[in-house]
Amino acid sequence: xxxxxxxxxxxxxxxxxxxxxxxxxxxxxxxxxxxxxxxxxxxxxxxxxxxxxxxxxxxxxxxxxxxxxxxxxxxxxxxxxxxxxxxxxxxxxxxxxxxxxxxxxxxxxxxxxxxxxxxxxxxxxxxxxxxxxxxxxxxxxxxxxxxxxxxxxxxxxxxxxxxxxxxxxxxxxxxxxxxxxxxxxxxxxxxxxxxxxxxxxxxxxxxxxxxxxxxxxxxxxxxxxxxxxxxxxxxxxxxxxxxxxxxxxxxxxxxxxxxxxxxxxxxxxxxxxxxxxxxxxxxxxxxxxxxxxxxxxxxxx
Numbered sequence: 115x116x117x118x119x120x121x122x123x124x125x126x127x128x129x130x131x132x133x134x135x136x137x138x139x140x141x142x143x144x145x146x147x148x149x150x151x152x153x154x155x156x157x158x159x160x161x162x163x164x165x166x167x168x169x170x171x172x173x174x175x176x177x178x179x180x181x182x183x184x185x186x187x188x189x190x191x192x193x194x195x196x197x198x199x200x201x202x203x204x205x206x207x208x209x210x211x212x213x214x215x216x217x218x219x220x221x222x223x224x225x226x227x228x229x230x231x232x233x234x235x236x237x238x239x240x241x242x243x244x245x246x247x248x249x250x251x252x253x254x255x256x257x258x259x260x261x262x263x264x265x266x267x268x269x270x271x272x273x274x275x276x277x278x279x280x281x282x283x284x285x286x287x288x289x290x291x292x293x294x295x296x297x298x299x300x301x302x303x304x305x306x307x308x309x310x311x312x313x314x315x316x317x318x319x320x321x322x323x324x325x326x327x328x329x330x331x332x333x334x335x336x337x338x339x340x341x342x343x344x345x346x347x348x349x350x351x352x353x354x355x356x357x358x359x360x361x362x363x364x365x366x367x368x369x370x371x372x373x374x375x376x377x378x379x380x381x382x383x384x385x386x387x388x389x390x391x392x393x394x395x396x397x398x399x400x401x402x403x404x405x406x407x408x409x410x411x412x413x414x415x
Contacts, residue, residue, distance in 0.1 A: 117143040117173050118140040118141045118142070118175065119140050119173055119174075119177060119265060120166075120175070120176040120177065121169075121176075122146065122166050122169060122180070123210070124148060124151035124152065125148075125151075126346070126348075127179055127209075127236065127240065127243045128180075128209075129151055129154070130240070131179060131243050131248075131269045132144060132177075133155070133158055134246040135177075135269065137246075137268075138268035140265065143160060143161040143162075143168075143173060144156075144161070144162060145163045145165060165194040166189045166190070166194065166195050166196045167194040167195060167196065169196070170196040170198070170199030170204070171199035171201075175204065175206075175262065176196055176205070177208075177265070178190070178209065178210055181210070183213055185210070186210050186216070187216070190206065190220055190224065191224075197224060200227070200229045201228075203228060204229055204230070205231075205232070205261065205262055206230070207232045207234050207265070208234065209235060210235065211283070211351075211355055213283065213362065214233075214283040214358075215280070215365075217279060217280045217282070217283045218279050218280040221233070230254070230258045232253065232282070233252070233279060233280060234266065235283055235285075236248040236250050236251075236269070236286075237249040237251070237289045237293070239347050240347065241333060243269070246271070247270065248269055248270035248271070248272075249270060249271070249273075250272070250274070251274055251276050251282045251286055252266070252273065253275075253276055253277055253278060253279045253280050253281035254275070254279055256275065259275045283358075284362065287358050287359045290355040290359060291359055293393075294352060294380065294393070295373075295376055296328050296330035297330055297397075298376055300334070300397075301397035301400045301408075302400055303321060303326075304339075304408040304409075305401060305406050307408075308409075309404065314338075314409050315336075318331060318336065318339065330394075334392070334394040337392070338394050338397050338409060339409035339410065340409060340410055341409055341410050342392075343391040343392045343395040343398075344392060345392045348392070348393070349392065350384060350389030351393075352393040353389070356376055357377065359373050359377070360373070360377055379399045379400075382402075383396060383399055386399070386402075
């Protein structure tokens with residue numbers, strides 16, 4: 115049993131990314147703790163595996179898309195992990211969002227076994243994952259990047275080698291700053307407009323026609339107004355990413371005051387039990403501070 119690509123992690127992002135690889139013509143072997151997701155991919159043409167080790171032994175390239183660094187370390191370096199099955203010369207691509215030092219540590223450990231590594235976190239949310247239009251920021255060497263590029267092109271449109279191992283994760287941290295602050299800026303604008311009695315749809319319409327326009331507003335603005343907070347990207351994961359931003363900034367001796375505020379607002383979401391809601395639900399934290407509700411009747415979640 116062999117395949118072009120092994121894929122571990124079939125969550126909100128990983129499952130559609132894996133499906134796009136199948137659509138592009140790659141043979142795929144998959145693993146996830148959620149057996150329903152594995153069965154869905156198997157029905158789409160993938161082979162089901164029982165462990166990351168089995169996937170690595172059967173594939174020339176292994177891709178992971180997992181929640182956090184401990185998960186990636188367990189899958190790569192743990193018992194029955196990728197390191198126990200991968201052959202020298204194979205490629206490991208981690209498309210999770212983890213701290214840059216963790217990406218470097220994993221690359222060094224696997225590299226000692228002859229396994230070439232790329233950290234390749236993504237941006238674009240569930241919609242980008244489904245449509246294969248993700249932005250992919252990559253850390254690693256040029257030769258490995260060039261070899262892996264056709265695989266990455268099946269999942270994304272903007273694919274950039276940012277530097278050595280860890281650089282992709284650093285750029286993803288920068289991305290998460292911008293997305294969080296865009297979310298908060300949109301939330302505050304909508305709350306101010308609502309307090310003044312202005313239809314939030316009008317606020318979105320006007321702001322979308324000028325310099326304030328953003329993909330955050332295009333994709334999340336209408337959903338916020340309708341109180342649709344089903345996750346495209348869970349707020350607890352964005353909070354995790356903002357902690358990465360905080361730690362990365364501290365490692366360079368930087369002060370990022372707006373990012374620190376974003377971190378606190380996303381922490382408030384976790385305290386309120388909103389961790390599994392979409393990150394656009396940060397509007398709830400602003401509403402709570404201002405005693406104002408934006409849009410339609412409150413979502414029951």
